[in-house]
Amino acid sequence: MTEKRPAVFLDRDGVLSREKGYVHSIEEMDIFSYAGVCVEQIKKKGYYAIVVTNQSGIARGFFSEQALQEMNAYLIKTVGVDAVYYCPHYPSGVVNQYRKICNCRKPKPGLLNRAMEDYPIDKGRSYMVGDRAADILAGQQAGMRTILLESGYGTSRLEEDVRPDYILNDLRDVISILPDQNK
Numbered sequence: 001m002t003e004k005r006p007a008v009f010l011d012r013d014g015v016l017s018r019e020k021g022y023v024h025s026i027e028e029m030d031i032f033s034y035a036g037v038c039v040e041q042i043k044k045k046g047y048y049a050i051v052v053t054n055q056s057g058i059a060r061g062f063f064s065e066q067a068l069q070e071m072n073a074y075l076i077k078t079v080g081v082d083a084v085y086y087c088p089h090y091p092s093g094v095v096n097q098y099r100k101i102c103n104c105r106k107p108k109p110g111l112l113n114r115a116m117e118d119y120p121i122d123k124g125r126s127y128m129v130g131d132r133a134a135d136i137l138a139g140q141q142a143g144m145r146t147i148l149l150e151s152g153y154g155t156s157r158l159e160e161d162v163r164p165d166y167i168l169n170d171l172r173d174v175i176s177i178l179p180d181q182n183k
């Protein structure tokens, strides 16, 4: 049996790339210059680096699931994350196939739970990193520690009162507080 490792779960927009509303294509993705180095450090410290992202733009008819899959492949290739899990749903979307109340749209913990079924992840040592209340709530519901970053919408725009374990500026600060699992 493979030994379990913890994971750092990362929201995409506002964490790995600039928050700019619905991003339709690779060309529009504005990946932070430090994202690749930070992901490399996360993995070196003994963690999986897994993206979990709400992509309701698919249900809203703004872009196709295939376009998102191209963006995901690009993210894996250029930033080096292990996997990308996404929720394409939205309860009042316009595309029938994706219009539903699901269990994967954050703040629900479905994407995190799915990743933990696919990978041997030690939840107790894992973190959820995001820039919105929904990220923090999903992490807490999944039973892991949470880190709120101010590199996205900023804490002044938080939709709900949340109590993350850490509030940091951006992903670079996560590297400084992340315990090294090799020691």
Ligand SMILES: [Zn+2]
Residues within 6 Å of the ligand: 087, 088, 089, 102, 103, 104, 105
């Ligand atoms: Zn969903």
